[in-house]
């Protein structure tokens with residue numbers, strides 16, 4: 001059974017243009033763009049962003065699991081995006097969640113840690 | 128149908144169990160056909176259509192009531208129980224779910240498909256439409272009830288809800304074609320509820336299945352290939368014995384002469400009506416109707432006597448009674464007489480009701496708008512796409528369980544209600560030190576050049592004069608001046624603030640703040656940290672000592688806040704109080720909560736530290752008279768009604784709700800929220816408050832104070848003049864100023 | 878069920894969104910806190926036809942969308958962030 005693990009990274013909320021140009025620190029960073037002004041640098045240890053009022057925070061609030069996205073589609077009312085890479089956000093098994101689909105390989109399903117147990121239960125990953 | 132010669136040997140198809148006795152069936156039989164083969168009649172009587180259009184063959188199948196036996200394939204061991212002849216069938220017992228866990232995910236799988244064209248009905252018209260669409264290069268899905276894919280609803284979108292053999296299917300289609308054909312018309316006449324009546328097509332099906340009809344008499348258009356004696360004229364009466372038909376009486380239209388023809392089975396070829404319920408369900412969606420479902424067939428003659436709607440038992444006399452009360456439109460007549468409201472949704476009776484209305488008004492009314500579901504479905508099927516609310520867990524959830532907490536649901540979170548001894552938890556706060564999990568509080572970071580302007584507009588208190596490192600209690604008002612939420616405004620720098628909100632109000636507050644900042648076009652960034660930060664409230668007279676031990680040397684004074692490492696966990700330490708004692712809220716990264724909690728519990732062991740749950744917290748706050756927005760307040764509660772005028776600075780030129788408050792301040796107000804004290808134990812929350820034999824308000828919170836030795840009550844008086852003495856729970860209660868405890872607030876500031 | 882095209886998240890069923898009411902026709906009630914403001918608070922257009930509404934994508938990006946909807950046929954005309 002897959003399991004949701006803690007995700008670590010840096011969250012930045014700033015002017016959209018500054019977020020576009022932000023540089024996350026780290027060797028293996030995946031940038032998930034939640035909204036034009038909001039990005040999560042998964043695996044990042046810091047970020048350079050050109051906005052004096054940017055909100056930059058260590059982000060420990062998400063849990064996630066890498067998996068074959070085919071199993072997720074059963075639990076979404078919406079079809080998974082066909083293009084890659086893509087970030088889909090919405091209800092998965094009735095829980096607010098997100099799905100990161102990289103160019104190739106497994107997808108990352110993630111949700112707020114507060115929803116982690118509920119999502120695992122609903123996906124049938126725990127009894 | 129009484130001829131048993133066609134009974135097959137067991138093993139040919141198998142046996143189902145009907146009312147406790149085995150009934151053999153042949154491969155391909157439906158439950159209804161298998162029963163008819165055995166001389167049993169499914170349902171309580173009335174015309175059998177074998178097409179799923181009526182409610183006359185319903186039974187309880189494998190524990191599910193109201194199942195159409197004609198649409199249910201016979202299976203070995205299937206249990207069929209007839210509905211009681213009077214009253215309703217029993218409903219299955221629903222399993223209770225554990226009180227401390229969410230009901231599990233749906234039990235029925237939902238599959239989803241997206242197609243260009245969904246075609247409902249696999250008859251010739253449907254297949255023709257499918258071919259046409261496919262030729263034009265579009266993707267097509269044919270949904271045929273006979274093949275096991277029964278469409279039960281069409282919604283805007285458009286979306287079709289389909290019951291399949293594998294579960295439920297949601298089809299998102301760009302276009303829908305309804306090709307559901309036509310349904311045969313049932314007779315309306317005295318005796319139409321007898322057993323032994325079948326439609327012409329049902330007779331053909333039975334003949335094909337090798338079921339004998341006995342001495343059959345055909346009325347109207349005769350069935351093809353079925354040996355039946357024709358009886359000319361219109362059926363006006365069915366005569367029978369012990370519930371079975373024995374003869375049909377027809378009348379000749381020209382002469383008016385009645386003919387009685389003895390029969391074992393009466394076969395009725397009374398014409399058809401479009402089976403277009405689904406086409407009438409969807410409103411304005413791209414939908415077309417083809418084939419027989421699109422043909423406006425002639426209506427049957429207006430019924431004059433007997434049961435019109437076999438599902439609901441509505442008679443012609445019932446229609447007349449409703450009509451005479453003034454319900455003279457189809458939609459109204461339907462609701463008042465209950466005709467067309469049964470499981471078949473008018474499949475058997477709509478054409479009769481329309482004809483009956485047309486005879487009175489001279490105009491044929493259009494069929495009514497249909498509502499989902501078009502077929503009886505189980506609650507599990509209806510709920511197959513629905514999840515119950517997902518309740519959140521704080522990072523300390525397992526810690527609470529390990530400490531023996533009784534968890535409960537509040538504001539979409541699981542929270543500890545108590546840890547076994549709420550009174551001990553209370554005393555730990557009042558006399559020692561205690562931890563509370565307040566991770567659920569809303570926490571919003573706002574930053575930007577316009578942030579002060581935005582907050583001055585959003586809040587009724589002053590914001591610009593809050594110094595970095597300080598905080599202020601604030602109400603959140605809507606445009607009507609009603610209290611939506613409350614919380615703290617904490618300033619971190621010239622351009623950055625943290626806003627806190629109640630646990631239940633946080634999501635709404637985030638929406639509210641974002642909406643206005645966007646509407647005003649102000650340069651403010653917003654980040655919700657509610658689920659990224661845990662929060663532990665360290666409270667009690669020994670809280671300062673505990674935090675000293677945990678590394679907080681320079682402690683902020685009341686309403687101050689600092690960033691500091693507490694037991695090596697980076698924390699935003701906020702000095703405020705909801706309990707009435709000294710309190711420090713420690714906001715910290717959510718992955719460090721357990722570590723921080725355990726460190727504090729260890730460091731405070733010799734101070735008698737123990738955690739407190741919500742039950743103790745509610746008592747503690749009640750002694751302080753603090754309002755809980757959403758529990759104590761109503762949707763139209765203004766600050767003055769709850770004694771919080773001081774939190775509204777009308778000298779400010781503009782803030783949300785100001786205009787409304789200025790107006791309502793000039794109006795008489797008859798509602799006040801206040802404190803009461805009484806002897807004995809606390810009355811139940813929600814209890815009415817009485818004065819002079821009248822209910823003048825209600826209790827919103829109550830607590831038997833261990834410290835004060837009496838019952839404390841917060842509640843409403845909604846009548847003026849406000850009484851000094853009232854009656855609650857049959858006892859006298861006196862209005863009391865609040866806070867009940869430490870009115871000067873020395874202890875919170877200590 | 879209606880679906881909304883969230884520009885940040887994709888096409889999603891309406892039950893992922895929270896309703897925020899009609900888009901305010903007078904955006905700044907702060908600088909115009911008189912009769913118009915009062916009407917705006919208490920009186921809604923609720924037209925039979927084209928209306929502009931606010932919907933919050935609660936289960937997704939947690940951002941507001943402005944949606945034009947034809948109330949006469951209950952269909953979404955377009956969505957702007």
Ligand SMILES: [Zn+2]
Nearest residue numbers: 883886934937
């Ligand atoms: Zn979105």
